[in-house]
Amino acid sequence: MGNISVKLNGSARRYEIKIGHDLLNNCSRWAQKCLSPETKKIALVSNAKVFRLYGEVVKKSFENAGLEVFVWKMGDGEKYKNLCSLEKALKFFSQNKLKRTDAAVALGGGVVGDLAGFAAAIYLRGISFLQIPTTLLAMIDSSVGGKTAVNTEFGKNLIGAFYQPNGVLIDVKTLRTLPRRELVAGFCEAVKQGAIANQKLFDQTAEFLKNYSPANFKNCFSDKKFLVELENLLAAQVRFKAEIVMQDERESVARIDGKSRKILNFGHTLAHALEKVTDYKYFKHGEAVGCGILFAAELSKKLNILDNSELKLLNDVLRRVGKLPDTSNIKIEKVFEAFAFDKKTIGESLQFILLEKIGKPVILQTGDIPKSAIEKSLETVLHR
């Protein structure tokens, strides 16, 4: 059973993030601690692929605990994280007569978690919600912190709610089946969190990647040392994310200090632009973040706020993560157009999260940065 527990004491809800391996068989025992004794029905939200791998064991565990389980499988992929799927999820909850005391459980990656979380937030004005993330990105980032959302024609993740789960269960063994590109995407987010957190988390992430390459991950799961190190790394990553969330739960618009929740968007200004100019079909989100980190670090160096040695370190660690998609055909002017679109849709001025050193992010407005420095940094990173 799970051996590491991280607590998130939010203003809206306190909950535990449990990290370990071989946890799914017994997940109902954990779930019942997170839920009210009144809970009788569970809407298990997943997709066909993840359910085939892990769904039955989760379902059986809930059923053995006397809960009635209704499984709803959404389409697999970002394009299904939309209002149409949301409506289907709500209809499913309603057809199965879920009451306010019942719960939704997300079993899957960030797409399933974001959609199920939003459905849980608005169905009957909010029912209990548990996250069982099965991608690395979802484990260290999207399942923790209560951001839920869907995509619409006017932008990605712009319709949603802050809705904290009642608990998060991370079984690292589910990563055994995760495709390599998804692992790379997740590790880019891990490097991001290490870079903005502190030298310790950055070094721990870098060291883990030195010992265990995502290219050879699958073969490591029988190694006890690997499991311990993986669980420790994920716990440290989750602890950092929880700390940031606890002191700026709703990402205050006005805050621009180095502990604002906005710093979690390190690498994301370019990532969003790259995803947009490639019509959300070319990059995994985390891969785009990998490119975004390199760009933010390069720009920080150009503005003389980051040392060359730290820039090199970030490049080295991201190289250990794996190959990022080729960006040589991406036109710089298209990226600028996408920056402008981002700015318009959020109705705020565009911000860049830059780095003074590992563990010291700074938030700058676009107006404070010469366009030529942005252009040159894009050239260096995208057309190297």
Ligand code: NAD
């Ligand atoms: P995803 O949910 O699309 O999962 C990636 C792929 O892996 C899918 O095909 C999925 O079916 C498959 N998969 C999942 N678990 C698996 C497993 N254990 N074995 C084999 N295959 C598995 O992608 P993701 O990267 O997990 O999440 C991306 C989403 O998360 C985006 O929509 C992004 O906007 C969102 N996100 C949200 C937050 C937040 O704070 N809420 C933060 C970061 C990202």
Ligand code: GLY
């Ligand atoms: N992924 C960014 C956040 O949770 O704020």
